[in-house]
Amino acid sequence: MHEYALADAVIAAVRETARSQRMSRVLQVEVRIGQLQSIRPATFENALTAVRPASDALVSSTEFSVVTVPVRLRCRPCNREYAPDLDTEADEHATEAIHFVPELAHAYLRCPHCDSPDFDIVDGRGVTLGRIEGEIDT
Amino acid sequence: MHEYALADAVIAAVRETARSQRMSRVLQVEVRIGQLQSIRPATFENALTAVRPASDALVSSTEFSVVTVPVRLRCRPCNREYAPDLDTEADEHATEAIHFVPELAHAYLRCPHCDSPDFDIVDGRGVTLGRIEGEIDT
Amino acid sequence: MIDPRAAIIGERLAGVRRIVAVTGGKGGIGKSLVSCLFATVAAERGLRTGLFDLDLTSPTDHVILGAPMGFPSEEHGIDPAMCDGVRLMSIAMFSGSTPAPLRGAALTGALLELLAITRWGELDLLVLDMPPGLGDTALDAMRYLPRCEYLVVSTPSIVVRETVRRMVQLLGERHASILGLVENFQSGDVAPSHELAAEFQLRWLPGVPYDKSLEAAIGDVAGLRRTDAAKAVGRIVDELG
Amino acid sequence: MIDPRAAIIGERLAGVRRIVAVTGGKGGIGKSLVSCLFATVAAERGLRTGLFDLDLTSPTDHVILGAPMGFPSEEHGIDPAMCDGVRLMSIAMFSGSTPAPLRGAALTGALLELLAITRWGELDLLVLDMPPGLGDTALDAMRYLPRCEYLVVSTPSIVVRETVRRMVQLLGERHASILGLVENFQSGDVAPSHELAAEFQLRWLPGVPYDKSLEAAIGDVAGLRRTDAAKAVGRIVDELG
Ligand SMILES: Nc1ncnc2c1ncn2[C@@H]1O[C@H](COP(=O)(O)OP(=O)(O)O)[C@@H](O)[C@H]1O
Ligand SMILES: Nc1ncnc2c1ncn2[C@@H]1O[C@H](COP(=O)(O)OP(=O)(O)O)[C@@H](O)[C@H]1O
Ligand SMILES: [Mg+2]
Ligand SMILES: [Mg+2]
Ligand SMILES: [Mg+2]
Ligand SMILES: [Mg+2]
Ligand code: NI
Ligand code: NI
Ligand SMILES: [Zn+2]
Ligand SMILES: [Zn+2]
Numbered sequence: 174m175h176e177y178a179l180a181d182a183v184i185a186a187v188r189e190t191a192r193s194q195r196m197s198r199v200l201q202v203e204v205r206i207g208q209l210q211s212i213r214p215a216t217f218e219n220a221l222t223a224v225r226p227a228s229d230a231l232v233s234s235t236e237f238s239v240v241t242v243p244v245r246l247r248c249r250p251c252n253r254e255y256a257p258d259l260d261t262e263a264d265e266h267a268t269e270a271i272h273f274v275p276e277l278a279h280a281y282l283r284c285p286h287c288d289s290p291d292f293d294i295v296d297g298r299g300v301t302l303g304r305i306e307g308e309i310d311t
Numbered sequence: 312m313h314e315y316a317l318a319d320a321v322i323a324a325v326r327e328t329a330r331s332q333r334m335s336r337v338l339q340v341e342v343r344i345g346q347l348q349s350i351r352p353a354t355f356e357n358a359l360t361a362v363r364p365a366s367d368a369l370v371s372s373t374e375f376s377v378v379t380v381p382v383r384l385r386c387r388p389c390n391r392e393y394a395p396d397l398d399t400e401a402d403e404h405a406t407e408a409i410h411f412v413p414e415l416a417h418a419y420l421r422c423p424h425c426d427s428p429d430f431d432i433v434d435g436r437g438v439t440l441g442r443i444e445g446e447i448d449t
Numbered sequence: 450m451i452d453p454r455a456a457i458i459g460e461r462l463a464g465v466r467r468i469v470a471v472t473g474g475k476g477g478i479g480k481s482l483v484s485c486l487f488a489t490v491a492a493e494r495g496l497r498t499g500l501f502d503l504d505l506t507s508p509t510d511h512v513i514l515g516a517p518m519g520f521p522s523e524e525h526g527i528d529p530a531m532c533d534g535v536r537l538m539s540i541a542m543f544s545g546s547t548p549a550p551l552r553g554a555a556l557t558g559a560l561l562e563l564l565a566i567t568r569w570g571e572l573d574l575l576v577l578d579m580p581p582g583l584g585d586t587a588l589d590a591m592r593y594l595p596r597c598e599y600l601v602v603s604t605p606s607i608v609v610r611e612t613v614r615r616m617v618q619l620l621g622e623r624h625a626s627i628l629g630l631v632e633n634f635q636s637g638d639v640a641p642s643h644e645l646a647a648e649f650q651l652r653w654l655p656g657v658p659y660d661k662s663l664e665a666a667i668g669d670v671a672g673l674r675r676t677d678a679a680k681a682v683g684r685i686v687d688e689l690g
Numbered sequence: 691m692i693d694p695r696a697a698i699i700g701e702r703l704a705g706v707r708r709i710v711a712v713t714g715g716k717g718g719i720g721k722s723l724v725s726c727l728f729a730t731v732a733a734e735r736g737l738r739t740g741l742f743d744l745d746l747t748s749p750t751d752h753v754i755l756g757a758p759m760g761f762p763s764e765e766h767g768i769d770p771a772m773c774d775g776v777r778l779m780s781i782a783m784f785s786g787s788t789p790a791p792l793r794g795a796a797l798t799g800a801l802l803e804l805l806a807i808t809r810w811g812e813l814d815l816l817v818l819d820m821p822p823g824l825g826d827t828a829l830d831a832m833r834y835l836p837r838c839e840y841l842v843v844s845t846p847s848i849v850v851r852e853t854v855r856r857m858v859q860l861l862g863e864r865h866a867s868i869l870g871l872v873e874n875f876q877s878g879d880v881a882p883s884h885e886l887a888a889e890f891q892l893r894w895l896p897g898v899p900y901d902k903s904l905e906a907a908i909g910d911v912a913g914l915r916r917t918d919a920a921k922a923v924g925r926i927v928d929e930l931g
Contacts (some may be wrong), residue, residue: 174523174524174525175523175525175526175527175566177524177525177526178457178525178526178527178565178566178568179453179454179565179566181457181460181525181526182453182454182456182457182565183453185453185456185457185460186451186452186453186455186456186457187453188456189456190451205450249829249833250832250833269520269543270520270543270544273520273521273527273543273562273566274540274543274544274559274562274563275558275562276549276551276555276556276558276559276562277540277543277544277549277559279549279550279551279555280544280547280548280549281547288863288864289832289864290550290860290863291550291552291829291832291833293554294555294558298558299454299558299562300453300454301450301451301452301453302450302451302452302453303450305451312764312765312766313764313766313767313768313807315765315766315767316698316766316767316768316806316807316809317694317695317806317807319698319701319766319767320694320695320697320698320806321694323694323697323698323701324692324693324694324695324696324697324698325694327697328692343691387588387592388591388592407761407784408761408784408785411761411762411768411784411803411807412781412784412785412800412803412804413799413803414790414792414796414797414799414800414803415781415784415785415790415800417790417791417792417796418785418788418789418790419788426622426623427591427623428619428622428791429588429591429592429791429793431793431795432796436799437799437803438694438695439691439692439693439694440691440692440693440694441691443692474747474748475717475718475748476716476717476718476719476822477716477717477718477719477822478717478718481849482849504823506715506823506824506825506856507715507716507822507823507824507853507856509849509852509853512848512849512852513849546852546855546856547856548824548856548857548859548860549824550824550825550828550829550860551824551825552794552795552825552826552829553793553794553795553797553825553826554793554794554795556794556825580822580823581717581718581748581821581822581823582745582747582748582821582822582823583747583748583789583790583791583792584747584791584792584793584794584797584825585793585794587791588791588793605905606905606908607753607905607908607909608722608723608750608753608754608908609718611750611753611787612748612750614787615747615748615787615788615789616789618788618789619789619791664846664847664848667847667848667849668848
C-alpha cells in the first residue's frame with residue numbers, strides 16, 4: 174500500500190495551497206490519478222481520509238473526488254498519439270513496476286505504430302490535484 | 312551569416328508541409344524568430360528570398376512575414392517568468408554564443424529573482440514557422 | 450493542476466541528519482564506487498546509512514554491492530532494500546536489468562516519485578550517487594534537495610578535470626555546500642587535481658588509489674571493505690566526521 | 691508552429707558517406723578517446739573525416755585533440771574546426787569552458803540546431819561521440835540520424851558491462867546497425883566483454899589496451915597517433931574498412 178505515501182503528498186500539497194490562499198477550511202478537492210499508476214479511486218480515497226490529520230480543521234472534513242485519467246502517450250518519432258492497454262500490453266511485473274514509477278512505461282511500453290520507447294506521457298501519468306475549493310479566511 | 316543555413320531549413324520545411332497539404336503554390340508564410348537568436352527580421356527575409364530555389368514554383372513567389380518574438384523564460388526553482396535583456400545581461404561573447412545555440416542561454420543567463428540557470432524557455436528561442444497559406448492542388 | 454509530490458519531500462527526509470551527494474559531472478570517475486564504499490564504511494562505523502542511486506538510466510550500486518533487486522516491501526510507502534547495513538534505493542528494484550530510456554522530463558518525474566514514496570526513516574547519513582553530466586538530475590538535486598552537501602570526485606586525468614571543473618563552478622555559483630575534493634584512481638605521488646581544489650578553495654580530502662583488487666570484490670561487501678580503496682574512503686569518512 | 695530544423699538534416703548530411711556513433715551507455719569507458727583516435731586514424735588513412743562531440747554538457751574531444759576553441763567561421767552555415775585533418779564540431783566552440791547545465795529538452799534543441807547549421811561538406815566518415823546514459827541524445831540520434839552505425843565500447847569491468855548491456859539491448863530492439871563491440875582498458879589475456887558480444891551476436895573487434903602513455907599525449911594529435919591505443923584503434927578502422 175504505497176498509496177498511503179502518495180496520499181500524504183496530496184494532503185501536504187492541499188494544506189500548502191490552502192494556506193497560501195488563506196483558506197480556513199478546504200471543502201472539496203479534485204484528485205486525478207493517471208491510469209498508468211493502476212491505483213483504484215476508492216482505495217486512494219480511503220488512503221486520503223486515513224492519512225489526513227484529524228486535528229487539522231483545514232482538511233479534517235474535506236471531501237475528495239478521485240477520478241482516473243486515461244493514459245495518452247504521444248510517440249516522438251512518428252508523432253502519433255495512442256492509449257496503451259496495460260492489461261494486454263504489460264505483464265504483471267511491468268504493471269507493478271509502472272505502478273511504483275510511472276516513467277518505467279519507457280521500459281515496457283512501445284508505440285503500436287513504430288515500436289518506439291520514445292514517447293511523451295501526454296496525460297494519465299500519476300497523482301495530481303485539480304480544483305481545490307474552500308472557505309476563505311476573513 | 313549562418314542565417315542562410317536556418318533559411319534553408321525554413322524553405323525545406325515549407326516545401327515539405329506544402330507538399331503534404333497538396334499545395335501547388337505557397338502564397339504566404341509567417342516566420343517567427345526568437346529574440347534569443349538575435350537575428351534581424353530584414354536580414355532573415357533577405358536570406359529566405361536568396362536561398363529559395365527560383366526553379367520551384369511552389370515557393371518562388373512566396374511572401375514571408377518575419378517577426379521577432381520576445382523572449383520569455385520561466386524559472387523552475389522560483390516559478391517566476393522573466394524577460395532577460397541581452398543588451399545589458401549578456402556580453403558580446405555570450406550574445407554571439409546564444410545566437411548560434413540559443414540553449415546556451417543556460418550558460419550565460421540567470422533568474423533575476425533567485426539567480427538560477429534552471430529555466431524553461433517559454434517563448435522566443437529560435438526560428439519557427441507559423442501560418443502557411445497557399446493554393447491547393449485540384 | 451498541482452503536482453503534490455514536492456510538498457512531501459521535506460517530511461520524507463526529516464529523519465535524515467545529513468545528505469551527501471557524490472558528484473563530479475563526468476562518468477567513469479568512480480562516483481558509484483566511492484558512493485558505495487562511503488556508505489558501507491559509514492554503516493560499519495555504526496552510522497545509520499542510506500544510499501540512493503540517482504543514475505536512473507544506468508544504475509550500478511546494486512551491482513557493486515551485490516544487492517539482489519526485487520520489488521520493495523510497501524507499507525505506507527516503500528522501504529529501501531537492506532544490504533549489509535546499508536539501506537539502498539535503486540530504480541533497478543523495479544526494472545531490474547531492463548533498459549529504460551528516460552528523457553529529461555522522465556528523469557525528473559521518476560526522481561520526484563521515488564523521493565515522495567521512499568521511507569528512509571531515521572538516518573545519520575544518506576548518500577546520493579549522482580549521474581554524469583550537468584543535466585536534469587543535477588538541477589533537480591539543487592532544486593529539491595537544497596540541504597545536500599557535495600563530495601566532488603575527480604581523477605588525475607586532464608580530460609576528467611576539465612569536466613569536473615564545470616561542475617564545481619556550477620555548484621559554487623549556486624552556493625552549494627561542497628565538502629571537498631576526492632581524487633580517485635591515484636597512482637604514484639602526483640595529485641594533479643590538487644590544482645583544481647586550490648583554484649576553488651575546496652578541502653583536499655584523502656585520495657583513493659587505483660586499486661586492481663577492486664574488480665574481484667565487486668558484488669561482495671565484505672570483500673570490498675577489505676580493499677585499499679575502502680580504507681582510503683574510510684579516511685575520508687573519518688575526516689568529514 | 692512548425693520547427694523547421696529537422697527538415698534540413700538530411701541535406702546537411704547528404705555528403706557524408708558513413709556515420710559511426712561511438713556509444714556504450716556508460717561514462718568513462720573511453721567513448722571520447724576511442725572517438726578521437728578513430729577519427730584521427732581515419733584521417734591519417736586519407737579518409738575525409740568529421741567528429742561531432744555529442745556530450746553537450748561535458749564535451750571533451752577538443753581537450754583530447756588539443757583543438758583551440760573559438761567561434762566557427764560562418765558562411766551559409768558554420769564550419770567545423772579543422773584539427774590535424776579532422777573536422778571537429780563541439781559546443782565548446784561557443785561556450786568554451788563555461789558550464790552549461792542543459793535539461794533534456796535543451797539537449798534536443800541544441801543538437802537540432804547544430805545539425806541544422808553545420809556544414810560538414812563531403813566526408814567519408816563522420817564520428818559521433820555519444821554521451822553516457824540512455825537519455826535524450828541517445829533517443830534523438832535514433833530518431834534524427836537513423837543512418838547511424840553504432841560502435842559499442844565496453845571494458846573488462848562487470849560494473850560497466852551491466853550498463854553497456856542495456857544500451858546494446860535497446861539498440862538491438864530498435865534494429866540499429868551495430869558495427870561491433872570494442873573492449874577498452876584491456877590488460878592481460880582475459881576479455882570479459884566477449885560474453886556480451888556472443889550473447890548479442892556482435893562482431894568482436896580488436897580491443898584497446900589500457901595504455902598509460904595516453905595521458906601524456908592528451909592534447910597532442912601526433913603524440914596520440916604514436917600510442918599503443920591508437921595502433922589498436924587503427925586495427926579497428928582497418929577491420930571495418
Ligand atoms: N579506485 C579505483 N580503482 C580501480 N577501479 C576503480 C576505482 N574506482 C572506480 N573503479 C572502477 O572504474 C569503473 C567506473 O567506476 P564507477 O564508480 O562506475 O564510476 P561513475 O559512477 O563515476 O561512472 C568501474 O568499473 C569501477 O569498478
Ligand atoms: N585505453 C585507455 N588507456 C588509458 N586511459 C584511457 C584509455 N581509454 C580512455 N582512457 C582515459 O579514461 C578516461 C575516460 O575516457 P573518456 O574517453 O573520457 O570516456 P567517456 O567518453 O566514455 O566518458 C580519460 O581520462 C581517458 O583519457
Ligand atoms: Mg522515452
Ligand atoms: Mg537549465
Ligand atoms: Mg555511477
Ligand atoms: Mg565522453
Ligand atoms: Ni502500491
Ligand atoms: Ni550568424
Ligand atoms: Zn511511433
Ligand atoms: Zn528564479
